[in-house]
Amino acid sequence: MTGTFKANNPINHFLLLMYGLVLHIPFLWHPVEPTTAATDGYFYRYLIHWIEPAGTAFPWLFSIIAFVLIYLQAIGINNLVNRQKMLPKPNYLPAMSYLLITATLPEWRVLSAPLIMATFLVWILSQLSRLYNHPNGRSIVFNIGMALGTATLFYFPGLAFILLVVVGLSITRPFKLTEWITAFLGMLAPAYFYAAWIFLTDQWQDFELPSVRFVSS
Structure with missing residues (x-):
């Protein structure tokens, strides 16, 4: 099996998908309905509320979405490892592993806010690795910030990964104030647009922040 994935063959994308399906058959066969926790963000709650009717009729939907996210993470990590030449030659062993x-991991068998957050993090790490000597760093920096800002609206503790972006920028780019401002504007953009939507739809009265609630008098 490992010999197959040692080759850098495009058909391994399909073989990797089949390999993942075989490994994850137990939780695909016995789906678990996702739940929400206090740390889950607004977007995750909206997502669960939106797909819950379909998930009730088709219980495997939640497991399928979770598997697709895991598969995308595996491909993203594999591409990152190969692009950075961390192995002697490109292959699919990182994705297989x-x-x-x-x-x-039982926690990875259920659609959850941390699972969605992890998908964003893989993409963010991939983009950070492209920043070194990139001629147009500001666009990538903004995209990284926006991805992290969106991810935190799925999972509030994701705010801690702002440190990851700060460290990544410090390592991969010489200090440029415009790039740092661009990064933080990107982080704030999803929250700004979400707040604008809440305001325009007149939902401020029942809007909740973590541990804070605004209630109409």
């Missing part, structure tokens, strides 16, 4: 590890 990731699918194998996640198949042993």
Whole structure:
């Protein structure tokens, strides 16, 4: 099996998908309905509320979405490792290993806010690795900030990963004030647009922040 994924063959994308399906058959066969926690963000709650009717009629939907996210994470990590030449030659072993590890973790078998957050983080790490000597760094920096800002609206503790972006920018780019401002504007943009939507739809009265609630008198 490992010999197959040592080759850098495009058909391995399909073989990797089949490999992942075999590993994750137990939780695909016995789907678990996702729940919400206090740390889950607004977007995650909206997502669960939106797909809940379909999930009730088709219980495997939640497991399928979770598997697709895991598969995308595996491909993203594999591309990152190959692009950075962390192995002697490009192959699909990182993706294979990731699918194998996640198949042993019960928490990764359920659609959850941390799982969605992890998908964003893989993409953010991939983009950070492209920043070194990139001629147009500001666009990538803004996209990174916006991705992190969106991710925190799925999972509030994701705010801690602002430190990841700060460290990543410090390592990969010489200090440019405009790029740092661009990054933080990107982080704030999703919250700004979400707040604007809340305001325009007149939902401020029942709007909740973590541990804070605004109630009409």
